[in-house]
Amino acid sequence: xxxxxxxxxxxxxxxxxxxxxxxxxxxxxxxxxxxxxxxxxxxxxxxxxxxxxxxxxxxxxxxxxxxxxxxxxxxxxxxxxxxxxxxxxxxxxxxxxxxxxxxxxxxxxxxxxxxxxxxxxxxxxxxxxxxxxxxxxxxxxxxxxxxxxxxxxxxxxxxxxxxxxxxxxxxxxxxxxxxxxxxxxxxxxxxxxxxxxxxxxxxxxxxxxxxxxxxxxxxxxxxxxxxxxxxxxxxxxxxxxxxxxxxxxxxxx
Amino acid sequence: xxxxxxxxxxxxxxxxxxxxxxxxxxxxxxxxxxxxxxxxxxxxxxxxxxxxxxxxxxxxxxxxxxxxxxxxxxxxxxxxxxxxxxxxxxxxxxxxxxxxxxxxxxxxxxxxxxxxxxxxxxxxxxxxxxxxxxxxxxxxxxxxxxxxxxxxxxxxxxxxxxxxxxxxxxxxxxxxxxxxxxxxxxxxxxxxxxxxxxxxxxxxxxxxxxxxxxxxxxxxxxxxxxxxxxxxxxxxxxxxxxxxxxxxxxxxxxxxxxxxxxxxxxxxxxxxxxxxxxxxxxxxxxxxxxxxxxxxxxxxxxxxxxxxxxxxxxxxxxxxxxxxxxxxxxxxxxxxxxxxxxxxxxxxxxxxxxxxxxxxxxxxxxxxxxxxxxxxxxxxxxxxxxxxxxxxxxxxxxxxxxxxxxxxxxxxx
Numbered sequence: 248x249x250x251x252x253x254x255x256x257x258x259x260x261x262x263x264x265x266x267x268x269x270x271x272x273x274x275x276x277x278x279x280x281x282x283x284x285x286x287x288x289x290x291x292x293x294x295x296x297x298x299x300x301x302x303x304x305x306x307x308x309x310x311x312x313x314x315x316x317x318x319x320x321x322x323x324x325x326x327x328x329x330x331x332x333x334x335x336x337x338x339x340x341x342x343x344x345x346x347x348x349x350x351x352x353x354x355x356x357x358x359x360x361x362x363x364x365x366x367x368x369x370x371x372x373x374x375x376x377x378x379x380x381x382x383x384x385x386x387x388x389x390x391x392x393x394x395x396x397x398x399x400x401x402x403x404x405x406x407x408x409x410x411x412x413x414x415x416x417x418x419x420x421x422x423x424x425x426x427x428x429x430x431x432x433x434x435x436x437x438x439x440x441x442x443x444x445x446x447x448x449x450x451x452x453x454x455x456x457x458x459x460x461x462x463x464x465x466x467x468x469x470x471x472x473x474x475x476x477x478x479x480x481x482x483x484x485x486x487x488x489x490x491x492x493x494x495x496x497x498x499x500x
Numbered sequence: 501x502x503x504x505x506x507x508x509x510x511x512x513x514x515x516x517x518x519x520x521x522x523x524x525x526x527x528x529x530x531x532x533x534x535x536x537x538x539x540x541x542x543x544x545x546x547x548x549x550x551x552x553x554x555x556x557x558x559x560x561x562x563x564x565x566x567x568x569x570x571x572x573x574x575x576x577x578x579x580x581x582x583x584x585x586x587x588x589x590x591x592x593x594x595x596x597x598x599x600x601x602x603x604x605x606x607x608x609x610x611x612x613x614x615x616x617x618x619x620x621x622x623x624x625x626x627x628x629x630x631x632x633x634x635x636x637x638x639x640x641x642x643x644x645x646x647x648x649x650x651x652x653x654x655x656x657x658x659x660x661x662x663x664x665x666x667x668x669x670x671x672x673x674x675x676x677x678x679x680x681x682x683x684x685x686x687x688x689x690x691x692x693x694x695x696x697x698x699x700x701x702x703x704x705x706x707x708x709x710x711x712x713x714x715x716x717x718x719x720x721x722x723x724x725x726x727x728x729x730x731x732x733x734x735x736x737x738x739x740x741x742x743x744x745x746x747x748x749x750x751x752x753x754x755x756x757x758x759x760x761x762x763x764x765x766x767x768x769x770x771x772x773x774x775x776x777x778x779x780x781x782x783x784x785x786x787x788x789x790x791x792x793x794x795x796x797x798x799x800x801x802x803x804x805x806x807x808x809x810x811x812x813x814x815x816x817x818x819x820x821x822x823x824x825x826x827x828x829x830x831x832x833x834x835x836x837x838x839x840x841x842x843x844x845x846x847x848x849x850x851x852x853x854x855x856x857x858x859x860x861x862x863x864x865x866x867x868x869x870x871x872x873x874x875x876x877x878x879x880x881x882x883x884x885x886x887x888x889x890x891x892x893x894x895x896x897x898x899x900x901x902x903x904x905x906x907x908x909x910x911x912x913x
Binding site: 300301302303323324325328329333334336339340342343344345349350353354357358361393394410414 | 853855859863864866869875877878879
């Protein structure tokens, strides 16, 4: 095992409702690297993000996933999150009745507790959140609302990035963060993500389109098709997809 | 076997009428439409002695205490004047049974055949009347009615009457955590013209007890009544409220929560009578059921022919945490006026897997995530409690129940 790698996926197979969707994924992401996974609809992109984050119903049937050198396949989703994994949702979930602040604080404190650090009280936490929210153009009014309730598509994605900024994951997975965003919103969200690029933080950007990757420029690009990574390369691979479509790539692979 | 009336003597002769009516009809079975979901017939085999004396220990309330509350402590259903403490000059407290007009006041014809009504009026040892005439006061007094003590083999029958004079205001906190095997309290509240009452009731008694609380409200013109009721105690719990809108422009908001686990039977019953025009009523009911608990909401709204421009809303939702629970809803809309808005709705659901995953994916442990979603499900019921100190009590008992419930669920898988 390379001491530099943050996330390592070996021969991963997984099923949903008894159907095998991932047929042996291999992927290694080193510290500080940003990788992109591109693929056509139904290639297993979202399944991969859920399998990595430990969602119930996504069953690992073979292979292994390690985070910071430790296998996480027997860990629950909340354990994985506290160990430094973060999933920015394609469709962030509305939680009516759950105050945004108490949600953010509960997740923030869960992480602190895991690290043996002291939890922060409400007042101190408000200061921390406001500072991060400001960078992302998130208003106080938005922070006061219940989680994701009444947020526009762009606001929801910014709120995901805010959570990432607060939780400081070592491995962030961004699942189709560009979906449902107009050009301006895409720019704001991408800038937010770029601000969080850090030598100690790796990212896996899952997307259908190249356009996100001209904002968040990846170190490596992988093409996922039919539950397998069929081709890997540098950022020019994304441009190739843009030009020739996925069909062309499949032929090459 | 009915409650043991051997050696029992009524305080006032007129109470005998109620005892006789109760003995004649007995405990209601499911054949009685009003008690269709909550048969008490098996109580026939479970005798209780009527609580006649102050006894049983006074346990301090687990919820945070409230500064400046006028506290009336009832042990075994009887007012313990030694332990009670009333400071506010706005409140005048008497025993209605000393007053010859008591029987007239308490004679509610609609309840003539009501078993709890008859049993308690017959068995009560005192009826505490609190008169409030404080239109000119700046402060709203808080009355805390705390029911504690009692014995498992005894039944308690406290009666409290609160009368608000014109433009008066009061906050009432009613907490039931006695040790009586059967508690059948009656709380009457009479709201005079323009008066305002915030009423929070927390029934958090022992899980082996039987809780049959009756709340009776009469509202005059322009009065504003807000009730929040939480029921989490009792193997059988029925929280029943009858409300009469007798004066125009009167408003009532009724929020009720039942929280059931194990084999608890939780019944929330409301009877709303829109007797005059231009009144507004809103009811929000939320139930959370775990293990093999059963929840019932029966809600009647009766709109009299002359009650035009009535606005009556009723919404009930139940959250089932286990597959062996059952939730029943019986809305009864009896509308005899033509220009009214009356709506009702009912839903039953489970915790949303998508929402749970969102929370745990942020590192929040599953137990905490479940608790957050259950509390979120209940939060709407708290919105109408205007007095912050009363809201805190409600929040305390919700959190207490949710934290115990989610811990239990996670330990059993």
